[in-house]
Amino acid sequence: MKQCWLDIRAANGLKSALCQEAIHRGFDAIVAADPADLAGLPPTVTRVLLPGRDSPELPDGFGDADLVVVDPAVHGEPAHLAQRHPGTRFGGYVEVTDADTLAAACASVVRDPCTVLRFTDPTNIPLEIVLAAAADAHGLIITAVERADEAPVHLGVLEHGPDGLMLAPGAPGEAGRLKDAVERRSPDLELTELTVTAVTHAGMGERACIDTCTYLAKDEGILVGSRSRGLVLCVSETHPLPYMPTRPFRVNAGAIMSYTLADAEHTRYLSELRAGGIVLAVGADGRTRPAVVGRVKIETRPLLSIDAVAETGERVNVIVQDDWHVRILGPGGAVLNSTALRPGDRILGHLPQRDRHVGYPIDELCYEQ
Template identity: 70%
Template structure:
């Protein structure tokens, strides 16, 4: 995915302007927007200095501005790099915005109403155009929502009512890398029927790929890759959003660093979906379905000889992934079979990695 642009609007910031600018520069924001050229003068060349003049008349001197945002209905094109700012408030202004984003250049868009439909229309109108679209948002949560509209969102977002700390939070949310995990191959040493207990199905709000699932394990130091229910079954339809993950005390990854117990997951949480190639993405949990079922313990060893264990529902349709994204029915596993997994490398305390003595057996 192309990196998203982060802009900061300091026009209404008052006495906090300087602090907000320092934070945005430190967080490597792409642009800072002001209505007074004097506010742009102290900014370093590492950030694009954007002037958005107030009123109907452009100033005679743009100062250090690298880009000037104009209202094309009012302003003539200035003798500097310019972009357009459109407030979408009705069908007519929406049409003007759609025309603007089809042109090469920078278009900043503000949407009046609390619906994403106008934004969807504009993004669709801009498909395959060479321009850059920046949408405005007053809050971090709104900015993050913007970036997923029509899957890909605009090219960037601009915070219009920032407070200290917002630039840091937006940078962390927008630029958090999607980690790629170095998966290992575990060798099965045996499977055991271990009685009855509660197992958890993790139902996500996402279509999972055939080579994708979540990492689950009885011990935080070694997790196996449980595949999603995207593969056909003879007696029931597929559930491409679901992973029949394991016993409720099992660990899974909420992100590349932190673990959660399956029993702790609730609607709205996130888990890390992991592909057979180690690629990852955070997906939202829609539901965790816990039911009493017969259980099966899978014992294995990691490449360095470390013991690995996973307890799952004792049923043929519960599956794990092997090398090459091979789909393996857990009840048919035998000694010598290979399963993909991950060794987090550190012990855990309330989900956080920690260096201390911890024995799991």
């Protein structure tokens, strides 16, 4: 789990309120420039003293600080300070503004047990370089963010990002938004086996191919259905075809009015998806992850209607392109050609427990047939 650090050095009169929020939300550390601001904080948070660059002399005492983070260019190397202050943990702080400070950051993440970094330019390349330099190191890397909505970007750099993020909130509530962003996970879904009851040619209509901005796995696709309470797992085009190359980013999903999941709770019609939006990629074992939509291709094609039923009696329908290369996942990740399906065949699906209104789960009378 990535760490969340609260920076109260410039919080002035909000320090107490921000600390209470951070403690309540389970922040990992609170960062202050004055040892007095760390007094009385509970042991559930790491108390971090981070003197400013305008204070070349460290305070005479560190108070209740569990960790002292210093700017090596101003205060000296953390390892040397640790020798002068036995029993005190030291880390490094580097503000990356140019090639020299980038080199200092790379040296710190390799050498020091903890490094706090701030990047001044609007590019992720310096962070990529620092993370690459730290690939075989074991120190903690924390990067400062200006806003909570920057969290996904930082955490996605080189796929894994730093070990944690530090935020200096301007108002109560911002710390909570950072925590939400850091903890956001895509939950597993419960998939169920469905029994095919009918496969019929449905005539012409518009179907949507969902092209994502990611490589989809061979047992991964998206859930699609004609009814919001019954969805079928349509597989990605990662499996070879005799007449065309694979499209590992694509799911030939279904008729445009079909539902799919934008996340574990909210549905979208296939016709509503747009470039830059999100669709939920789902594996045959129920694992999920958000996938960015790069393009939606809507074209007129022959359609095939597939009816199925769950053991609970829930009826499910999906309408897909009437072509052999459109595939659905079965138990164990079996790849099934849709036009080869017959009554009695088993396919994988998901049964949401609530109906939908404009994509949101609701509790009201709703028939879909």
